[in-house]
Amino acid sequence: MADRTRSSSPPEETALRRRPRNARGEGDKLREEILQATLRLVADESRMQIVPLSLREVAREAGVTAPAIYLHFADKEELSIAAVRRLFEQLLDAMDQVEGDSHELPPDRRLAELAHVYCRFAEHNPLYFRVMFGDHDRHQNEMALLADRWRTAVTRLAATGMRLTQTPEAAAVSVWSAVHGRILLRNSAGQVWNLGDVHDFVEELTRSITTADGGPRG
Incomplete structure (x- = not known):
């Protein structure tokens, strides 16, 4: 018969025993494991619906004690910001x-x-995409980096002599907002409106900002 007087270990201690300890100097490895555990939770909609994201749940997923997280992240907010930055x-x-x-x-x-590729990322990571753009005020730097990619690609059209129906800056805004908005529409209006394939939309959009004659419009 089993000894009923023996107390069971707390879940955090059990998780820590299952996970090999990092050697000295491997703090970066632990930080990465915590980030990856957070991202796995964010991507699991069924688990997120039952248990809101908490440091205790992240610790359980990473196989560490909750206090170990504080060695790398001051609180849940700092961890969340770091995780979303990783997605960007x-x-x-x-x-x-x-x-x-x-x-x-x-x-x-x-x-x-x-x-x-922007659309494919959203298609393959719908929950990530939703989280990334849910609180853009905290990620202005990442948003600026995204804007630079669109700006560079559209400005290249004009720089190589291709005529645009808008100024390069306006065209970059139009392309990004159109692509991003089309992705969001798929989630909110896809059941009531036949939107077609988002990649077909991209092809048509690209053609629409160039023209065979006429210069940029102010």
């Missing part, structure tokens, strides 16, 4: 990758490829 980094990396891969394509195709 992933999106920016994907956009930079396609920018490099498409360097031999015409400028209008490079713009289209940039928009396509």
Whole structure:
């Protein structure tokens, strides 16, 4: 018969025993594991509905004690900001990758490829996408970096002699807002409006900001 007098260990201690301790100097590894645990929770809609994101839940997911999180993050808000910043980094990396891969394509195709990868990120990571743009006031730097990618791609059209139906700055705003808005519409109006494929929309949008004759409009 089992010894009923023996007390069970707290969940945090049990989790810590399951996870090998990091060696000295591996604090960055622990920080990354905590971030990845947070992102796994954010991406799991069923778990997030039952248990709101908390440091205790993150600790359980990462296999560490809750106090260990405070070695790297002052509180839940700081952890949340760092996690969302990591998501922006992933999106920016994907956009930079396609920018490099498409360097031999015409400028209008490079713009289209940039928009396509933006849409694919949103399609593959719908919960991440929602979180990233849910509190943009905390991520003005990341938003500025995104704006630079769109601005560069659209300005390249004019710089290579392609005529635009708008000024480059206005066209960059139009493209980003149109692509982003179309993604959001899929979630809110996709059941009542036949929106079609977002990538077809990207192709049509790219064509719409260029014209065979006439200069930029003020």
